[in-house]
Amino acid sequence: MTLNMPKRTFAMIHFTFLAENDCLSSGITGTIDAFSVANLYWQAIMKNTTPLFTTEIVTPDGKMVKTNGGIMIMPDRAMADITETDLVVIPGLFKPFDIQGKRFAQISEWITSHYDSGTRLASTCTGTFLLGRTGLLDGKIATTNWQYAALFKKSFPLVDLRINRIFTEDSGIYCAGAATAFMDLCLYFIKKYGTSELAKNCAKSMLVDHDREEQTPYMVQDFWKNHSDEIVLNSQLYMEDNFSKKISINSLSQDLGLSPRHFKRRFKKATGENPLSYLQLLRVEQAKKQLETTQKSFNEITWDVGYEDINSFRKLFRKHTGMSPKEYRKRFSWS
Amino acid sequence: MTLNMPKRTFAMIHFTFLAENDCLSSGITGTIDAFSVANLYWQAIMKNTTPLFTTEIVTPDGKMVKTNGGIMIMPDRAMADITETDLVVIPGLFKPFDIQGKRFAQISEWITSHYDSGTRLASTCTGTFLLGRTGLLDGKIATTNWQYAALFKKSFPLVDLRINRIFTEDSGIYCAGAATAFMDLCLYFIKKYGTSELAKNCAKSMLVDHDREEQTPYMVQDFWKNHSDEIVLNSQLYMEDNFSKKISINSLSQDLGLSPRHFKRRFKKATGENPLSYLQLLRVEQAKKQLETTQKSFNEITWDVGYEDINSFRKLFRKHTGMSPKEYRKRFSWS
Numbered sequence: 001m002t003l004n005m006p007k008r009t010f011a012m013i014h015f016t017f018l019a020e021n022d023c024l025s026s027g028i029t030g031t032i033d034a035f036s037v038a039n040l041y042w043q044a045i046m047k048n049t050t051p052l053f054t055t056e057i058v059t060p061d062g063k064m065v066k067t068n069g070g071i072m073i074m075p076d077r078a079m080a081d082i083t084e085t086d087l088v089v090i091p092g093l094f095k096p097f098d099i100q101g102k103r104f105a106q107i108s109e110w111i112t113s114h115y116d117s118g119t120r121l122a123s124t125c126t127g128t129f130l131l132g133r134t135g136l137l138d139g140k141i142a143t144t145n146w147q148y149a150a151l152f153k154k155s156f157p158l159v160d161l162r163i164n165r166i167f168t169e170d171s172g173i174y175c176a177g178a179a180t181a182f183m184d185l186c187l188y189f190i191k192k193y194g195t196s197e198l199a200k201n202c203a204k205s206m207l208v209d210h211d212r213e214e215q216t217p218y219m220v221q222d223f224w225k226n227h228s229d230e231i232v233l234n235s236q237l238y239m240e241d242n243f244s245k246k247i248s249i250n251s252l253s254q255d256l257g258l259s260p261r262h263f264k265r266r267f268k269k270a271t272g273e274n275p276l277s278y279l280q281l282l283r284v285e286q287a288k289k290q291l292e293t294t295q296k297s298f299n300e301i302t303w304d305v306g307y308e309d310i311n312s313f314r315k316l317f318r319k320h321t322g323m324s325p326k327e328y329r330k331r332f333s334w335s
Numbered sequence: 336m337t338l339n340m341p342k343r344t345f346a347m348i349h350f351t352f353l354a355e356n357d358c359l360s361s362g363i364t365g366t367i368d369a370f371s372v373a374n375l376y377w378q379a380i381m382k383n384t385t386p387l388f389t390t391e392i393v394t395p396d397g398k399m400v401k402t403n404g405g406i407m408i409m410p411d412r413a414m415a416d417i418t419e420t421d422l423v424v425i426p427g428l429f430k431p432f433d434i435q436g437k438r439f440a441q442i443s444e445w446i447t448s449h450y451d452s453g454t455r456l457a458s459t460c461t462g463t464f465l466l467g468r469t470g471l472l473d474g475k476i477a478t479t480n481w482q483y484a485a486l487f488k489k490s491f492p493l494v495d496l497r498i499n500r501i502f503t504e505d506s507g508i509y510c511a512g513a514a515t516a517f518m519d520l521c522l523y524f525i526k527k528y529g530t531s532e533l534a535k536n537c538a539k540s541m542l543v544d545h546d547r548e549e550q551t552p553y554m555v556q557d558f559w560k561n562h563s564d565e566i567v568l569n570s571q572l573y574m575e576d577n578f579s580k581k582i583s584i585n586s587l588s589q590d591l592g593l594s595p596r597h598f599k600r601r602f603k604k605a606t607g608e609n610p611l612s613y614l615q616l617l618r619v620e621q622a623k624k625q626l627e628t629t630q631k632s633f634n635e636i637t638w639d640v641g642y643e644d645i646n647s648f649r650k651l652f653r654k655h656t657g658m659s660p661k662e663y664r665k666r667f668s669w670s
Contacts, residue, residue, distance in 0.1 A: 026367075030364075032403070032404035033403055033514070064409060068367070069368060179372070180542045205553075207512060215542055218540075220536075220539060
């Protein structure tokens with residue numbers, strides 16, 4: 001007797017994209033174009049005339065919006081006119097800072113009510129800030145554009161931000177990292193709702209590599225100085241000027257007239273990092289620059305940035321970049 | 336005495352994007368979003384309030400167009416209302432087949448008159464078909480979406496198509512390959528009109544790798560059968576069924592009742608390839624599939640696809656994919 005395995009069935013998935021003034025429309029149009037390619041292959045492979053993905057664009061009031069770069073997009077309808085959809089996508093906003101105000105309060109309510117009734121959510125790039133504002137991400141895993149990691153942590157401390165990830169999924173909420181990370185999420189959806197074979201065809205068709213899991217390699221560390229603690233700021237500037245020498249955090253705190261414990265607490269509060277890991281990040285960042293722009297050996301670079309033990313610095317480098325110095329140089333040195 | 340080298344000056348570059356019904360708008364919006372990021376960095380680095388890139392969207396008649404996937408875009412103006420611009424960009428068309436008709440004749444005239452007065456041109460993805468139609472590419476180097484290579488060659492035999500390239504430049508005409516290849520062209524423009532440093536910052540900011548020069552690795556060979564030569568079609572089907580065995584083109588032509596010379600000529604006329612290179616392509620394609628989906632060694636695969644000499648097949652494989660079997664497996668095998 002053989003078991004009768006249920007045959008996998010495929011349903012049509014409906015995506016709703018929220019376009020808003022100043023949003024990065026490429027996250028919307030790029031996803032819709034990718035889904036068109038998926039549908040084309042799907043219908044050819046499956047001998048099926050039903051598309052796998054259907055899409056629509058909404059705006060808060062159903063009127064045209066002026067997206068980043070002055071691109072004017074006319075939506076299919078107003079967000080309130082959607083009764084049922086499978087997934088709502090929030091694209092990045094070019095400047096994610098100003099999401100207070102009445103219009104965003106309405107968007108936030110609309111997102112929440114959809115999520116509460118079972119609709120899944122996705123954000124791309126800085127769109128995660130808008131999801132953060134709803135509170136739905138509190139206690140959940142998320143990612144966003146790596147350049148806004150520090151701001152995101154400050155704005156939404158209850159979210160479990162995994163900034164290294166190129167996309168995340170938690171309880172029906174998907175987040176993609178910076179800019180083109182939406183393509184990685186697209187391939188994930190095409191694989192999830194279609195098949196692995198379909199996703200592979202689409203990746204080749206669109207010249208996309210499928211195996212990116214991290215935005216870590218692309219990240220340039222953000223050294224947060226937008227705070228009002230002058231003593232901490234002075235210590236940051238001191239480290240920036242002297243990272244190539246031996247720096248003792250204890251001596252540094254004494255020079256600043258603080259106990260090491262007090263200094264560490266204030267440093268962490270102002271910058272989000274411990275002094276020691278801040279110094280490590282500075283050194284890794286300097287090593288990345290040297291790998292990108294010089295022909296120096298990693299041994300020389302290790303010395304230049306204030307380390308003596310090449311092996312421990314190599315480990316640290318891998319931890320923060322996701323790759324070896326050699327791999328990093330190959331990928332990021334420009335002619 | 337030292338020579339006074341003239342300091343490089345930077346001018347603002349104006350890009351005009353032609354949006355048309357059924358075009359792939361992601362090539363437009365993605366480029367505009369990338370240029371916004373470039374402007375942001377530019378203004379931060381250069382302490383300069385002038386943006387490096389300015390952009391606008393036009394349509395044939397100045398009216399809204401419905402691009403691929405039903406995305407409605409309102410242009411800034413009609414194409415005829417542009418008096419001066421630096422570069423006109425033609426995005427891909429979802430189905431590049433139907434570019435005859437009056438509307439495309441007008442577009443073609445408009446493109447030509449801009450080129451004649453010194454405006455540079457760029458096409459992304461299948462937009463190259465529209466540039467092909469103008470005749471401006473005749474005798475020039477171009478690329479397009481690799482999936483339409485055979486159709487392009489048939490439609491525009493005078494164009495020097497370099498389908499392996501991810502983008503090309505010849506006499507002020509730029510072409511980008513499939514889908515996301517426009518990002519590679521964007522980085523090129525950012526480097527050309529800005530600096531290498533600026534392009535690097537943008538690449539990291541948008542999670543884009545900068546070192547892609549070929550679309551070859553992504554290509555799946557197109558085995559052209561859309562012709563009316565039944566004898567050639569039979570020989571194609573025979574090769575597809577028997578590529579794992581030894582196949583002699585001479586015996587095959589005799590079996591089909593043709594002289595080898597006559598057979599080769601007819602085969603080439605119908606498919607665009609010689610019978611022998613067609614057979615090689617079939618075998619390389621089969622090897623790619625096996626590398627993607629099995630754990631077999633390249634030695635075993637070489638035998639499976641009808642070759643005996645692993646070294647010569649390895650060479651052939653590299654010629655057609657731009658990488659070694661090991662690199663290919665690493666990049667394209669999916670879990």
